[in-house]
Amino acid sequence: MSGEEQNKSFYKETFEEIPVPQGLAEKVGRITVGEEKRQRTGVGSVIRKVAIAAAVLVALFVGSNGIAYAMTGETWVEKMILRRIINGTEYEIEAEKRELKNGETVYIGEAEIDLKDGEKFSIGGIDLKDGDIFQIVEPSWEGIYIDVAEGSTEIVSQNGRTYIWDGDTEVDITEDLEDDGIARGIYEADGIWKKYGVKKTDEYVSCSVEEISEYHVPYYKKLYQLPTPMPEQ
């Protein structure tokens, strides 16, 4: 048995010894008849359907440059506007943040896609058809809702300071924004270098983030006049 196989075996044996908490099986079993089910029918399920449609859109369009975020005081990002050209037409999808009764946070947005009758339009394994109706064909999409944070960026205003959050990486851009409302720079998150540009006005914050190669890091440091750390003695 190789070292990695031994590790796997040891890991499995260890975590198999972790018991499921008493009462959890009962709680999960009650879902079929419990309050949780009733709360998620009716309006909730309609919202969820739209949310899933929006999720697909966001998942598809999150790579677009230029994502605009509306700021509301010191809360999280409340709104996103996503743009994408499909069949030569630019579509704008506005997704708003909603808190559902069960505490789940979703972003809900709608956009009309003009397609010819009977024509299927496929993007990334998803079929969009019948004019303005989004039909999710791939069942594996179910259960995935808005995922704007992973692989993209959040702008967070908290305790009077403004940050870029990218996974576990936090970049404080408060001072940069105070000068002229614009912050530019680069950061590393999980071994990947990215450059960012943030513009803040009284009404909104716009942000663009792009991956850059390590080769271009010195160039952007010079361009944005960022300090280069001195080598350790």
Place this chain on the structure above:
Amino acid sequence: MDTKEYERLVSLYLGSIYRVALNGCNCSSDAEDVVQNTFIKLWERKDAFPEDDYARKWLIRVAVNECKSLWRTAWKRKTTYLEEAEREPVFSVPEKSDLYYAVRELPVKYRQMVHLYYFEEYSVKEIAGLMKLSETAVQTRLLRARQQLKEKLKEVWK
């Protein structure tokens, strides 16, 4: 989904999903919430799964997303749990306890993929798809996690 099929999948995968959630949340009470939300989504699902392994992967993916959703809240990022010490599991040998705590001390971004790799036996490619990361990023994180575990556990971790 009918009740019988739901209950069958709960009996098959409750433990597995709880462990995924526990690794993602690092807190048993949050893990319980994640498990419940995950199984609510299962109950609401209309389409049947073609096979059990598909159901397992679907449940894990939902649980991972639920954990990520939890970590996105500022409250969760800034909160530590003092009551957790009372609810820690007891292991048969001290080495297992050491591994458990070494894993729990890993950063969240390493912890969950370590569990998916070593416990659920997902491939790097599958983890990359699940976590929406590049395969290189997954390999890098797994490598760093292995190094950290090796430093903490010495001979126990190869």
